[in-house]
Amino acid sequence: MLVVLNALPDPVFVLTESGLYAGLFGHADLNYYHDGHDLVGCSIQTILPAEVVDWIMEHIQEALNQNGLIKVEYPLSAQQVKGLENQAGPDGMIWFEGHIQPFPQLINGERAVIWVARNVTPRKLLEEQLLEASQTDPLTHAANRRRLLEVMQVHFGAFRRYRHPVAMIMFDIDHFKHLNDRFGHLTGDKVLRCLSDICRQELRENDLLARFGGEEFIIVLPSTTAEQAVQTAERIRNSITTGIAREMGEAMQVTVSLGVSELLDSDTSHEQVIQRVDEAMYSAKQAGRNRVVRYSLAE
Incomplete structure (x- = not known):
């Protein structure tokens, strides 16, 4: 035996x-x-x-x-x-x-x-590996929309209980269609990957970078106010412009427009902050692009 x-x-x-x-x-x-x-x-x-x-x-x-x-x-x-x-x-x-x-x-x-x-x-x-694949954008290796919404639901629950600030940045690439038409979609994909790498270098370990769709990205910043997020957004805006030119050549002049907001006491769901940063980003584009706009309740 x-x-x-x-x-x-x-x-x-x-x-x-x-x-x-x-x-x-x-x-x-x-x-x-x-x-x-x-x-x-x-x-x-x-x-x-x-x-x-x-x-x-x-x-x-x-x-x-x-x-x-x-x-x-x-x-x-x-x-x-x-x-x-x-x-x-x-x-x-x-x-x-x-x-x-x-x-x-x-x-x-x-x-x-x-x-x-x-x-x-x-x-x-x-x-x-399967979980990572289900939560990650295969092109940029940023989180996908599904992962973003899961994380925001968790942050929203914690915010309602403890009132710890959570800020969000939404941005997309200015004139991305023109870039694709001029340089080709493979170059456009390379820009998206390079942009994602640059953002990750600027973010903290507990921040989340997610590809929201197409050339649109969202960054979730826990324990961060909108005022602090504006500073982060400005740093990212500058880093993307200089970093892509450095990596892909001076002819690749890429800029981004960014909107900033934060969770508010009046919010009843995490979708509301996404709506606000989307509106703020649209305002940045209307104001001439390549800039950061913080959402104002007066908008």
Whole structure:
């Protein structure tokens, strides 16, 4: 029977209620797992980070209390486990699917669980890639409209509760049709990609750049007032003009018109701020293009 257990393709841990590694079987393939047999006899409290220990103990207790199987997914790397840092095995973070169920007998007077840990990293990476593809514009790698609306819904809910400011910038490329007609659509696509790269360099990590449609883009700026967003918009306007000329040649004179607004206490949905920045951007175009206009309630 022991030979059969050790031939299993995935590691099978026996963990006691107090967190002792009482046994380990299986997981012979070092392409997917590290050899953790040296952990047997150790307590998880001595070899794992405190937050990981708390999470494991919680699920051991859940399986024991339910007296049945529970399934979990979790990331863990060898660098987080004392004693495995220099062991042969896969690099980086590994995603596991855990099957946890009560062990049928006491171990040293303690209740225990069987914890089967299956490496599901390839599946998780594929899921992340598919999620990224569903939320990203394939040409510019900016967020798409779907992702923008999801993010704005979350920000709007937080704004209604905590009143943290959220500003928005909408802009598009001036005379983009003329640019496409003169230089061709492939060059137009290159301009859009270059523009997106320039914007990302100017934004913070928690800001969101989204392609709203065609040559129109929206930037969401959390914890930012409209007044602050105007400064950001001016910086982006200048960076786009100089950056595209630098990357694509002086003949490529590209300018953008930008509208700015923020969430207001009177808003009943996030669509209202999108409507305001659209109107402000239109005002920028009417005023001569290549400028920033902040939405005014008087408009």
